[in-house]
């Protein structure tokens with residue numbers, strides 16, 4: 068078998084070339100190849116210097132994450148051993164970097180004596196986002212390369228930096244134009260001809276001196292970085308490992324960090340985060356849409372409706388530097404919408420979230436117009452008007468009249484039938500759902516709703532565009548509430564039931580918060596309880612506690628009272644004895660005997676019925692993959708990413724256990740709707756995972 072690592076001989080310079088598409092990940096074969104080839108070039112007296120370079124679109128993207136669950140990590144040498152070859156004291160090694168140097172890739176580059184890079188290269192240690200500390204020495208070498216404060220920021224923050232910053236910090240020595248092999252050879256020749264001395268980062272503690280003298284430099288930067296990250300537990304482990312570079316000999320720090328990495332990569336949290344990593348990549352594969360499908364050109368975007376969602380969607384485009392036209396029925400509504408957008412940007416700038424110049428630039432990218440005829444020059448039109456079928460149909464008839472041929476017509480409907488909306492147009496194949504989540508300028512999810520006849524190039528285009536504006540596009544099918552909102556319904560029903568039968572809002576929300584999510588009742592107060600109440604009045608449905616709260620004028624945060632009370636100007640929910648009384652009175656009125664709910668039961672009732680609905684969605688083909696459902700919840704509802712999403716969680720808990728608990732709840736409530744759906748039972752009985760279902 069040929070190795071993905073080869074030696075190219077260029078006189079007295081040896082190029083060690085990694086060729087492992089697509090991202091030159093360090094799998095077992097690459098790791099073995101690196102050790103073998105480096106041993107050879109170091110031993111060969113013909114070579115005076117070595118270049119490490121990569122073929123394809125990038126330098127090394129990191130360890131091969133796919134191997135992490137294999138026995139013994141896929142075998143092959145470990146990072147400490149590999150880096151030892153590059154860090155040798157015999158011959159200078161130049162890393163010639165193009166594309167990205169991430170994780171283990173940057174760690175190998177830091178073991179080299181010199182690093183040069185192309186202008187578009189980026190450098191990062193994203194391990195924190197995968198639930199472990201860097202294992203290949205970044206916690207010890209990066210602080211020696213760039214100082215502890217910046218190393219803390221990069222390792223705990225997990226975000227990459229660009230070449231200018233890398234150059235300024237001393238992470239790289241020089242820039243190059245063109246091709247990495249030629250540039251690496253030229254640089255190596257220069258070193259040889261100048262007889263330039265070379266040293267390894269392991270032997271240079273100069274950038275650690277300040278923090279060794281003044282520990283606060285380290286602890287303060289850790290405190291700031293930990294505060295910002297959602298990955299607190301891993302961040303603290305990274306901080307501890309970074310501290311070793313100040314307190315112990317280099318090799319001891321390296322060995323400890325490696326052990327720490329090995330333990331943490333097998334944790335539940337790391338498994339969940341890796342699941343999310345691959346889930347985010349698999350959404351690029353859309354059934355029936357070839358990867359090379361030609362996308363339509365989107366040069367101009369119009370959003371119809373300047374309310375809560377239309378404004379947020381327009382901001383999402385402006386935030387990505389894309390200009391957008393906001394269209395309303397009347398001047399007053401338009402001005403109101405534009406004023407809200409302006410206020411949002413201005414208050415972000417006032418809080419220091421962006422510069423005033425930046426805020427003004429974004430505001431200027433959003434232009435308003437009154438009248439649907441103004442969609443005429445748009446390549447993509449996103450409708451975000453009231454959630455009423457007849458209004459949507461009327462608006463789409465008009466849009467269809469004015470939009471140019473080939474334009475994509477999208478609806479942001481939360482629940483309505485996209486096929487029925489498409490059917491009123493003369494071009495149903497150009498109609499698609501783009502369901503953003505509130506607040507649309509913040510939440511990353513965009514459910515791309517595929518109608519019966521939506522064209523493949525429409526799906527490919529809107530998915531790519533959503534990605535371009537920083538969203539996570541998940542293709543879903545038409546169904547009431549699609550994926551996210553549909554799964555929310557059983558949770559809402561369980562919450563109402565628990566309140567009526569014995570629980571109080573603070574107890575239910577406390578359980579959700581402990582799990583890592585915003586409490587459903589505090590979320591209800593934030594969204595406003597009156598919306599559901601008004602629509603229930605129309606439909607004749609009842610939700611006893613919600614209805615009683617609204618009849619008492621408690622609509623949520625906007626009225627200073629809902630499930631909780633709120634001090635003026637504050638968003639902090641405060642448990643309210645009046646609400647407890649209202650709840651107890653409502654139970655009494657309906658002759659419901661209240662009982663105690665354990666936290667465990669609340670947890671199960673909040674989560675298992677929605678997982679059950681998720682399985683039903685999978686079975687019906689409304690979601691293509693269970694992992695798509697996980698992304699919907701993580702990016703649309705702030706589900707704690709460390710658990711990998713509801714479907715991943717179900718598999719980790721065990722599908723058999725989930726099915727058993729659902730049976731238990733169904734029997735307890737005498738409610739067949741809680742019974743595990745057939746697919747869940749089938750998979751549980753067969754001991755299979757969701758991925759086996761197609």
Ligand code: 3HC
Nearest residue numbers: 090092128129130131132133169170171193201202203348
């Ligand atoms: N291991 C295995 N597969 C990887 C991978 C990795 N580290 N990085 C990317 N891939 C795969 C993707 O799953 C995808 O596969 P697919 O085509 O079958 O779906 C393919 O490579 C291309 O990936 P992207 O679609 O993400 O390509 P982009 O060009 O958009 O991005 C990238 C490239 C910036 C390298 C991005 O893939 C990325 O961020 N990868 C992860 C980087 C990372 O986290 N590295 C650290 C790994 S852990 C580590 O190194 C531990 C060390 O400390 C010991």
Ligand code: NAI
Nearest residue numbers: 372373374375376377395396400451452453454480481505
């Ligand atoms: P909203 O009531 O805040 O805004 C709707 C806007 O549409 C109003 O400004 C109204 O003047 C305008 N409008 C009505 N008819 C129009 C027409 N013919 N032409 C141009 N503008 C017209 O409503 P919101 O909350 O923004 O919801 C809009 C859509 O987004 C709905 O379909 C809703 O279900 C969906 N949605 C709402 C979410 C939320 O949390 N509010 C989340 C995700 C989707």
